Amino acid sequence: MGAIKTTVSFDKRDKDYQLIKHQSQPSRSWVLHMFDLLYPRMYYNGGGLVAITDVYAAANLIFAQGSFSTLAINAPGGKCAGLCLTGDSVTGGFPVQGITGDLYGIIVGTGNAAVTTGDHKLQTRINQGAGAGQMEYGGSEVLTPTFADPNGELILRRYITNRSGGDIVVAESGIYAFAGITDNLHGSIYCIARDVVGPAVTVHTTEILVVTYTVQITV
Amino acid sequence: MPIAKIGEVHDLKVIDPKTIPHVLNMGELGLSLEWCVHETGHPENVREHVIKRSESYVQQFLELLSICFMDSPLAFPVNVKDTGNTDRDVYHKPGNNLSYLLDCAGTVGLNTFGIVVGTGNTAPDITDYQLQTIVAHGVAGGQLQYSAVSFGAPAADDTTSQLTITRNFANASGGAISVEELGIYCRCLDTAGSTRYFCIVRDVTGGIAVPNGQTLTVNYRPQGVL
Numbered sequence: 001m002g003a004i005k006t007t008v009s010f011d012k013r014d015k016d017y018q019l020i021k022h023q024s025q026p027s028r029s030w031v032l033h034m035f036d037l038l039y040p041r042m043y044y045n046g047g048g049l050v051a052i053t054d055v056y057a058a059a060n061l062i063f064a065q066g067s068f069s070t071l072a073i074n075a076p077g078g079k080c081a082g083l084c085l086t087g088d089s090v091t092g093g094f095p096v097q098g099i100t101g102d103l104y105g106i107i108v109g110t111g112n113a114a115v116t117t118g119d120h121k122l123q124t125r126i127n128q129g130a131g132a133g134q135m136e137y138g139g140s141e142v143l144t145p146t147f148a149d150p151n152g153e154l155i156l157r158r159y160i161t162n163r164s165g166g167d168i169v170v171a172e173s174g175i176y177a178f179a180g181i182t183d184n185l186h187g188s189i190y191c192i193a194r195d196v197v198g199p200a201v202t203v204h205t206t207e208i209l210v211v212t213y214t215v216q217i218t219v
Numbered sequence: 220m221p222i223a224k225i226g227e228v229h230d231l232k233v234i235d236p237k238t239i240p241h242v243l244n245m246g247e248l249g250l251s252l253e254w255c256v257h258e259t260g261h262p263e264n265v266r267e268h269v270i271k272r273s274e275s276y277v278q279q280f281l282e283l284l285s286i287c288f289m290d291s292p293l294a295f296p297v298n299v300k301d302t303g304n305t306d307r308d309v310y311h312k313p314g315n316n317l318s319y320l321l322d323c324a325g326t327v328g329l330n331t332f333g334i335v336v337g338t339g340n341t342a343p344d345i346t347d348y349q350l351q352t353i354v355a356h357g358v359a360g361g362q363l364q365y366s367a368v369s370f371g372a373p374a375a376d377d378t379t380s381q382l383t384i385t386r387n388f389a390n391a392s393g394g395a396i397s398v399e400e401l402g403i404y405c406r407c408l409d410t411a412g413s414t415r416y417f418c419i420v421r422d423v424t425g426g427i428a429v430p431n432g433q434t435l436t437v438n439y440r441p442q443g444v445l
Contacts, residue, residue: 003249004276028246030443032380035373038441039382041287042405043370044322050372069311072290115445117375142288144297145281150345152281156288178290215248215284219275219345 004217006030006193008173010201011210020207027213029174029193032117037062037070037179037190054188055121060181071192072178073156075105075140078128102128104176104189105140106158106211112171112196119194122174130163135203156213162203171200173211239379242272243444249273251381252401252422253438256429259389266433273422273439275343280419283321283407286311293410301415302331302349308410309417319414322406323384325368328356331416332404333368334386334437340399340423347421350402354388363388363396363429371440381442388435398427401437 006027012020036052040062051059062070079100110133111123126135138159145154156175162168174194180187193213203209240251250273258264282299286309291297296308312318325333330353338361339351356365371383384403390396403420420439429435 003243003247003272004281005247026246028445030248030380031445032373032375034248034443035375035380035382035441038321039370039373041321042323042382042384042441044319044324069287069290071284071287074289117377117380117443117445142285145278145285147278147281147345152278152345154281154285154288177288215281217276217278217281217345219277219343 004215006216007214008195009212009214010170010173010197011212012201012203013208013210015206015208017208021201023199023201025195025198027193027195028115029195031115031119031191031194033120033177033190034192037177037192041070052190053120054190055176056188057120058188060188062179062181069187070177070179073105073140073175074142075103076101077139078102078137099178099187099189101139102137104178105137106156106213107174107176108135108160108170108209108211109172109174110169112200115194115196119191121191122172122194124172126168126170132164132166133168134164135168135209136161136163150219152217154215156215158211160209160211162205162207162209165205167205168203169200170197170203170209172196175213239374239376239381239442240270240440241379241444242270243379243442245444248443249441250276250420251440251442253440254401254424254427255436256427256433257436259391259432259434262436267427273420275347275421277343277347277418277421278345279348279417283309283405283417283419286320296410299407299417300348302404302418304348307415309407309415310410312408319406319408321419323368323403324370325365325386325404327367328365330354330356330365332406333365334384334439335402335404336363336388336398336435336437337400337402338397340426343421343423347418349418350400350421352400354396354398358391360392360394361396362392363390363435378445379442381440384439384441386437388429388437390429390431390433390435393431395428395430398429398435399424403439
């Protein structure tokens with residue numbers, strides 16, 4: 001009671017959207033960067049400057065005052081432009097053309113190393129595409145919270161399709177958030193949650209994986 | 220912990236602010252709550268010191284977190300109840316002026332945001348939108364002096380990540396005050412361009428006696444546990 005509990009589920013569906021397999025597990029996933037990104041929001045007066053490592057292993061100063069966001073995970077699908085900041089350019093290895101939807105929100109990977117509080121990325125993320133070892137990311141959704149006293153629930157969800165022509169074993173999932181940096185012109189992506197999927201889910205070609213994080217409060 | 224008489228016990232200390240208390244369970248995203256009552260100006264003279272898990276993120280926290288996650292624009296705000304029981308359309312304003320969202324950094328003397336204290340003891344409910352009976356800032360009867368809110372930067376050990384939010388409440392009212400409830404209010408911007416205040420946490424304490432001349436220090440630590 002009194003704390004937020006999160007479950008993460010993995011639904012595997014065929015191309016006609018028929019459910020093939022459902023599995024669910026308690027999420028143990030909130031890592032230090034979740035608090036690194038909450039800090040500048042909560043400490044607005046003081047600036048809340050904090051240097052954190054993005055998913056490209058570059059250290060950036062995060063700054064709530066003037067930033068476009070510090071915790072955005074609501075992402076469009078695939079290579080659709082996501083958050084396009086004025087002057088967006090190479091920052092910590094970030095591509096010039098802006099931040100596309102596949103780069104943040106719920107992300108899946110193939111690594112199975114144990115989660116640590118210092119994780120700043122998935123071990124081996126699965127990239128966007130229909131080539132070997134790739135999957136196509138739909139939009140990463142943040143549903144409106146719902147409440148039924150004494151409970152509250154916030155659902156984060158993403159549909160991810162395998163059209164690679166082969167099997168892909170999803171062994172990890174996580175949440176990447178976008179945050180702006182001090183110059184108010186640039187931003188990058190930070191890992192705020194990571195889970196090892198147990199057991200790993202094998203997604204055959206043409207199948208759809210639905211990853212859902214359910215964040216629950218009970219008072 | 221037994222209560223020590225003021226000035227008699229000198230080996231009790233507030234825990235090192237860098238220390239990470241472990242009061243949550245595996246996988247939880249919650250708060251640890253620590254309070255300490257000590258002689259004003261002499262934090263080494265501790266009267267009471269408690270560390271426990273906070274019971275109550277309330278509805279507004281999840282709603283405001285969803286705004287952060289959605290980066291809700293002006294055209295698509297989220298309706299959130301403020302501390303005055305009025306529904307407000309809240310969004311995340313981009314740009315460098317007044318883009319408040321979940322701001323808890325209340326300044327000295329303000330009980331509109333930051334950690335707040337009260338005298339109500341009704342059990343917390345997820346629909347709570349304010350403390351039951353907030354204590355005013357001041358030195359008159361029943362009042363406490365609110366310090367500025369301070370922060371400890373995020374840190375982690377092997378299992379637990381956290382940041383620390385701290386505020387002091389000095390009692391110079393001339394009489395004892397029993398603090399029955401604690402909470403966190405934050406400020407955000409609504410679509411009308413006005414600053415609004417929201418309750419995101421409320422806890423009932425069971426009664427913290429703060430005699431005249433004593434200071435209550437409250438640490439809330441948002442934490443995540445692997």
